[in-house]
Amino acid sequence: MLRLPILVAMLALFALAGCGASGAVRPATDPGVITFQSTLDNKYVRADRPAEVLAQLHIGTKDVEDPQRPVIDLALVIDTSGSMEGKPIEDARAASLALVDMLKDGDRLAVVAFGSKTEVLLASTVLDASSRKKARVEVAAMKAEGTTDLAGGLAAGIEQVAQHLDPKGLNRVVLVGDGVPNDEAPVRGLAQSAASRGIAITTLGLGPDYNESLMGAIAQASGGRFHYVDDSSKVAAFFQDQVLRLESVYAKASWVELVPGPGVRIDGVIGRPSERSGRGVRVALGDIGKGDKRDLFVKLAVDGHRDGAPVELLDAVLGFDDGYAGAGHVERRLYLSAHATASDKTFEAGRDPRVEDAAAGARTAAATLEAIDAARAGDAPRAQHALDEGAVQAEEQAKKTGNHELADRAKRMRDLSQSLPVTAPPSPAPGALPAAAATKPKSVAPAERQKLLKAHDEAVNAL
Numbered sequence: 001m002l003r004l005p006i007l008v009a010m011l012a013l014f015a016l017a018g019c020g021a022s023g024a025v026r027p028a029t030d031p032g033v034i035t036f037q038s039t040l041d042n043k044y045v046r047a048d049r050p051a052e053v054l055a056q057l058h059i060g061t062k063d064v065e066d067p068q069r070p071v072i073d074l075a076l077v078i079d080t081s082g083s084m085e086g087k088p089i090e091d092a093r094a095a096s097l098a099l100v101d102m103l104k105d106g107d108r109l110a111v112v113a114f115g116s117k118t119e120v121l122l123a124s125t126v127l128d129a130s131s132r133k134k135a136r137v138e139v140a141a142m143k144a145e146g147t148t149d150l151a152g153g154l155a156a157g158i159e160q161v162a163q164h165l166d167p168k169g170l171n172r173v174v175l176v177g178d179g180v181p182n183d184e185a186p187v188r189g190l191a192q193s194a195a196s197r198g199i200a201i202t203t204l205g206l207g208p209d210y211n212e213s214l215m216g217a218i219a220q221a222s223g224g225r226f227h228y229v230d231d232s233s234k235v236a237a238f239f240q241d242q243v244l245r246l247e248s249v250y251a252k253a254s255w256v257e258l259v260p261g262p263g264v265r266i267d268g269v270i271g272r273p274s275e276r277s278g279r280g281v282r283v284a285l286g287d288i289g290k291g292d293k294r295d296l297f298v299k300l301a302v303d304g305h306r307d308g309a310p311v312e313l314l315d316a317v318l319g320f321d322d323g324y325a326g327a328g329h330v331e332r333r334l335y336l337s338a339h340a341t342a343s344d345k346t347f348e349a350g351r352d353p354r355v356e357d358a359a360a361g362a363r364t365a366a367a368t369l370e371a372i373d374a375a376r377a378g379d380a381p382r383a384q385h386a387l388d389e390g391a392v393q394a395e396e397q398a399k400k401t402g403n404h405e406l407a408d409r410a411k412r413m414r415d416l417s418q419s420l421p422v423t424a425p426p427s428p429a430p431g432a433l434p435a436a437a438a439t440k441p442k443s444v445a446p447a448e449r450q451k452l453l454k455a456h457d458e459a460v461n462a463l
Helices: 003-019 085-101 131-142 150-162 187-196 211-220 231-245 343-351 354-377 381-399 402-418 448-463
Strands: 034-040 042-046 051-060 072-079 108-112 118-126 170-177 200-205 226-229 251-259 264-269 273-276 278-289 294-302 310-322 329-341
Touching: 003 329, 034 118, 034 251, 034 310, 034 329, 034 354, 034 448, 042 051, 042 131, 042 343, 051 231, 051 251, 051 278, 051 329, 072 085, 072 150, 085 108, 085 231, 085 329, 118 131, 118 150, 118 402, 131 310, 150 170, 150 187, 150 294, 170 211, 170 343, 187 200, 200 211, 200 231, 200 448, 211 226, 211 354, 211 448, 226 231, 231 278, 251 264, 251 294, 251 329, 278 294, 278 310, 278 402, 294 310, 294 354, 343 381, 354 381, 354 402, 381 402
Parallel strands: 042 329, 072 108, 072 170, 170 200, 200 226
Antiparallel strands: 034 051, 051 294, 108 118, 251 278, 251 310, 264 294, 273 278, 310 329
16 A cells, blocks of 8 residues: 555655756746836826826846847848849948858858849858858849849748747848839738748838838838938948847847726827737737837726726736747736826826826827828828827927927928928819829929938837
């Protein structure tokens, strides 16, 4: 009768001995280098009436020693259409060759070029002395010709990364484009698909003629970064900056999921693309590196509550794969609540002007992007309305809190209307009725176009 207990005890002892063995592998613990905090624009809501609440979620990093650099799985996707002829393609070759040298042995690199058709110049290859030589030969052979099959190039780049996806590594597509794609319809879907597979897309808009709305949307939807470069000779510096960022990633493929409380509705996340997830929404954030910050401003609509009642507003979950200590998937959770009050004095005392100012800044960036998107689509009234409304909101908040930066942003938004590529009705033929629906693009001077691209770049990165 004693044999079974004795056997169990012996097995337990063997298990304990195994745990203490020098060669045992123990799972890493969460190093805690990613921070997740929340603040409300007001700790109170008005009692017995519907209310609006703004929640700020802040994701940041602690100041710690750099982690061991993970393996990089990267696809470089280059626009080699006819518009790249001359100095742009020469600089693109030089920058790509520099990127080959920036990556370390053991990293993976694929090179994809797209003009009228897409070519995989270098299938995803582990870099060493031999493969670097082959990569340099293929990159040096890039030439500019044809139209702009951006969708085909992006799809090929994503697939090259996906074939060797490393859950513990950094999986990235870097897209460089200088023109308008032949067909942009599939592109946003490709970016969302990449995000779902843990592949972030960093986009570089080169020169004055690329589709800034599309390139920014690709980066946002996939959790990557966007940047505008006005001179092709700066592409190499951009590549170096991206590689250095990849070397200090603390969180990979991060996301935030938001679930509202009873009687609460999520009206949106300012300037951020999101997708529905049950009763809530999910926002892709991509990789978070040393010194990076992400601020989400969540708009909540709240049903009326009696005076003094607690209000359950929101559950927020931050999820990511730990890139600092290899701790695997990590989640952080926040619960946000307020109280209903019938007192004006209490309500005013509960305000947080810092959240109000920060949210106003995010709104100006979102309004700028909306205006640029509308203008590019030919909707001049919507573009002008977005700029006017955004400027008014920024001016009102600036007067309320004395924030000079918001006042400056409002002025820049009003100035920006002169740079928008809006459309105007064509002049009707003599004796003919004007065609209300027909439009023609308004020409924009190069200096105005550059101002527009810089404003777009600032707005995307502000969000």
